[in-house]
Each structure stands twice: as C-alpha cells, then as structure tokens.
Amino acid sequence: MSIASDNNCLWLPENIEDLLTVSVNGQADNSTFKGMHIINGAARPWLTGVMDDYTYFELLDHYGINPLAFVGEVEEHMALLMR
Structure with a gap:
C-alpha cells in the first residue's frame, strides 16, 4: 500500500x-x-x-532508497490532495 491512501482516507501532514x-x-x-x-x-x-x-536524489540512492519511486509516491499523494 502506498502512503497516498489507507482505507480510502488521505493522510494530511x-x-x-x-x-x-x-x-x-x-x-x-x-x-x-x-x-x-x-x-x-x-x-x-x-x-x-x-x-x-541531483543532490537529494543521490542522497536517497546512497542510503538504498529508489529516488524516483520515493518521490513519485509523494507526488501521487499531493495530486490526490489537490483534487
């Protein structure tokens, strides 16, 4: 499950x-x-x-986090919040 939804509820930080x-x-x-x-x-x-x-993505990658997947999930969450 992504951070974008949990039981059809959006998390608003x-x-x-x-x-x-x-x-x-x-x-x-x-x-x-x-x-x-x-x-x-x-x-x-x-x-x-x-x-x-570049620096942020390299930092994520250095610590074993796929930057595109990680940031993409946040972008998905933001898109849902803006609808």
Whole structure:
C-alpha cells in the first residue's frame, strides 16, 4: 500500500516534509540510524530549493532508497490532495 491512501482516507501532514521522512526499526545499526537522520534532515532544504534535485536524489540512492519511486509516491499523494 502506498502512503497516498489507507482505507480510502488521505493522510494530511502538518508539514509537507513529513511526507518525505523515513524511519528505521529499533534494531537498526548506528550507520542506518544516522542515514535516517540525514535523509529526514534533507527534506526541507530540498523542498525549499536550498538543495538541488541531483543532490537529494543521490542522497536517497546512497542510503538504498529508489529516488524516483520515493518521490513519485509523494507526488501521487499531493495530486490526490489537490483534487
């Protein structure tokens, strides 16, 4: 299931960057936990244009996240919110 819908209800975050956050489980090692913080910290700079697309996508890819799928899912969610 995507983040765009859950039982036909849309999730409306207080801040748009909340759609771009990632989490790790409690058993994650320190480098994975650090990566989560780096990715989550990059959301606002990317959304406000401080960080360019290339850098943000490379960051996601570096930590094992498919950038096009990840951002595409957020774009899908936004499109549903705007309808």
